[in-house]
Amino acid sequence: MATGFYWDEKCFWHTGGNYTFTMPVGGVVQPLAAGGTPENPETKRRLKNLLDVTGLVHELDVRTAEMASRQMLERVHPVSYLDEFKHLSDTGGGELGRRTPFAQGGYEIAALSAGLAVAAVDAVASGALTNAYALSRPPGHHCLPDFPNGFCLLANIAIAIEAAQAKGLAKRVVVLDWDVHHGNGTEAIYYDRDDVLTISMHQEGNYPLDSGDLADRGKGAGEGYNINLPMYAGSGHTAYLHAMDRVVIPAIEAFNPDMIIVACGFDAAIIDPLARMQATVATFAELTKRIKDTAERLCDGKLVLVHEGGYSEAYVPFCGHATIATLADSAIDAPDPLAVAHENRQPSATFDAFLRQSIDDMASQLNL
DSSP, X not given: OOEEEEOOGGGGGOOOOSSSOOSOOBTTBOOSSOSSSSOOHXXXXXXXXXXXXXXXXXXXXXXXXXXXXXXXXXXXXXXXXXXXXXHHHHTTEEESXXXXXXXXXXXXXXXXHXXXXXXXXXXXXXXXXXXXXEXXXXXXXXXXXXXXXXXXXXXXXXHHHHHHHHTTSOSSEEEEEOSSSOOHHHHHHHTTOSSEEEEEEEETTOSSTTOOOTTOOOOGGGTTOEEEEEEOTTOBXXXXXXXXXXXXXXXXXXXXXXXXXXXXXXXXXXXXXXXXXXXXXXXXXXXXXXXXXXXXXXXXXXXXXEXXXXXXXXXXXXXXXXXXXXXXXOOOOOOOTTHHHXXXXXXXXXXXXXXXXXXXXXXXXXXX
């Protein structure tokens, strides 16, 4: 079996609408830009291009997918929300929530983005693929059931989980979110459930400002099944790996899942314009190795990564390439173009020790 790679050119055509130019979009007119938002298609398109150029794509099982069906969407989102989204999408586009503009046809592209995640999770959960990466766009981890925000219009990962559970393919699922922003949408959807463990590693005080606290552990049946790791700005390679070893992996081991899904954002990277973290290409490769090894030990290697944020057109492709190469056990390398500059950008030994201690303190509070 191979590593699956799910993508579709139409997802790159998602746009915020006519925010920065006057040419109408939709139909066969491809958007000229992201429509005035930092969520730019080029970060994803350039990742796919890099896979082509290095030849890594030839070691992957490359697939596309159908749009997520209305039935799939309704397992997570209210009918009223979907109806309003579809109406605006059919009549020129608009904005439903906070920082979520879309153009005509945005509903269908968002449903396709969710469909890529659904297909990837289905194939891995059923044993058709070893593991998979879904290059979903628009992203999904900020989308609540009835309120989209942060560029997210549908809850891609939750839609995929519910589809897999409805087919009896998975009962207990871990969602690990290493996007630099708190995965508030996924948290909200599973906050009172004990069959999905949600873990979010994010920059403290970044978007959204009103969520992601360590004390938010779930409620009712979900008490203890939500873990937030609000990490200090400036956290780099060693801090991220310490968080994995000290908190994330022990929590996953205690939960003992049927499969693991990663909300894979690359905006914790060292030059991302929307964050202040210090992760590198090597960081994402090692995070992937650690979670892949964990999946192999606990759930027959059933692991799916679903693309979320990351806003550096220059650097995201290299972070993504290293991640996918690690997932596929490939020797093909795309050398980090900023490797020489990283040494002087990483936290000092004193600050790094402080960061590691802050993670140890959070682990103690989480009883891990």
